[in-house]
Every structure is written in structure tokens, then in C-alpha cells.
Amino acid sequence: MVDSSDYVPPKVWTWNKGSGGRFANINRPVSGATHEKELPVGRHPLQLYSLATPNGVKVTVMLEELLALGHGGAEYDAWLINIGEGDQFGSGFVAVNPNSKIPALMDRSGPKPIRVFESGAILLYLAEKFGAFLPTDAATRAECLSWLFWQMGSAPYLGGGFGHFYAYAPTKIEYAIDRFAMEVKRQLDVLDKQLADNEYIAGHEYTIADMAIWPWYGGLAKGLLYESGEFLSVQDYKHVQRWADLLGARPAVKRGRMVNRVFGEPSSQLHERHDAADFDTRTQDKLAPAKE
DSSP, X not given: OOOTTTOOOOSSOOOOTTXXXXXXXXXXXXXXXXXXXXXXXXXXXXXXXXXSSHHHHHHHHHHHHHHHTTOGGXXXXXXXXXXXXXXXXXXXXXXXXXXXXXXXXXXOSSSSOEEEESHHHHHHHHHHHHTOSSOOSHHHHHHHHHHHHHHHHHHHIIIIIIIIIIIIOSSOOHHHHHHHHHHHHHHHHHHHHHHXXXXXXXXXXXXXXXXXXXXXXXXXXXXXXXXXXXXXXXXXXXHHHHHHHHHHTOHHHHHHHHBTOOSSOGGGOBSOBSSTTHHHHOOTTTSOOXXX
């Protein structure tokens, strides 16, 4: 690997398989399946294929919140997709999400299955399907959707930008870390100012905007992402801290964080979810060790 101070971009970039880094074994510049593997299908109308990264947690929180409201049609099977092993490149998963990213959802409640991919699209789809967590008046709905799309556009600077160069890159590059740390702190400031005058992100209602933003920025505020809390002085964002605690205390959020989780304390993990009772029983087949 060339020292960053000596690197000169080539005239034409070519794929260097030996580029290193934590995700070098699964990163590639082409799309599509790498192997044949059908996806399992459970008994519920909604089939979720995911992992408890922040993007995955958005959807499991939404589903658990819908069930808590009494929407029986939101019952779901959550199947583990181990992205570290390349499960997202199996033929079945690629058929649901050609972009090979978690989460991916299949809605089998109608005569023809409907695929939905991209976490923000899944949240919006479920909100409209069940008529919940999406304001109906035009002004508040617009505010909610604006913040939902803010998250979709902002989080790559936090995850693929700051998170990658701070926590995962094989070489620590001062310029990259400083660039993205500055942007993430700016984003936290944006949220802190919004939450200074609003109980929730879009106003006084708990919405899909909160569900989208909390796993990333609530997790960051509580020191759950990249062990970077002290580095970013997250304690200074008092309104974000208040909001992060408010959502983190919700029972459905606590359950949603557990689903498809294969890291952290064993008591925080539920590798697969097929029934509400799984949170209590967590039999060995549902809490199997992650593959090495």
C-alpha cells in the first residue's frame, strides 16, 4: 500500500484486490450474485432479510412499533444476512435487492409478492401500508419526509466517511478523518438545533424520521458507533442526547435493536425473529453463534 503522502491517482483506475481493509474480501466494483443461494421464507406476510447495522435497525424498530400499535399484519420473519460473509451476494438476495445491501423486504400479503429495498423506502412503504408514523397533514408530512431524506443523504458521511476512515481503514489518514469528523459534528449540530424546539425530529409526533435517524445519530450520541463518543464530544449535543434517551427507552426500540444482532452482549442478540415469543425464549436455533 502506498503512503497517502506519496500516492498519485493513476490515469485509469483498476481494481486492486489486495487493497486491504476490513471489508476487502467482499468489496468489488461489479454488481450481481456471486453464488446461488435461495432465501428462506417463513409463515408471515412480511419477510425481512437483514442485519442489525443502523440501517437494519431502522426497519426492525418500525415493525416492532407497528406490532405494538396492534397492527397484526406487520408480523414478520427476520432472517439473518451476514454481510461479512457475503450473504448479500447470494442469488436470492440479489433478486430482492439488486444493490446487494441490507435490509431488504418481501411483502407476500397480496396476490403478487412486492420487493422493497433501501431502508428509507421500506420505512415509507410500511408507513403508508399501515397508516402509521407518517403525518397526514401536508406541512408535517413534508417535514417528516424532509428529515427522512436528510438521513438517507447524510448518513453516508457518518458511516462510509467518518466511520470507515476512523475505525476501519487500514491506514489512518488525517485529512480524511478531519474532513468527515467536521461534517458529522455539523450534522449533530443541525439535529441539536432542530430538537431544541421539537420533542421529536419532525415536531411533536414520533415518526419514521425518528426511526431512520435514531439508529445512526442516536447511537452515535450514546457512544454505540465506532467508540468515537469522546473523540466527537457527543455529550455536548444536549438536545440530541435527550432525544436519544427518549427513543432508546421505548420497548419496541429495545426489541428492534435485538433483531438480527450478532455482536455485543449475548443478552442483546436475537439472530432470527419469527414470533414475538422469540424475545423471551431465544432458543439455541434462534441464538446460534455467528459463522466464523
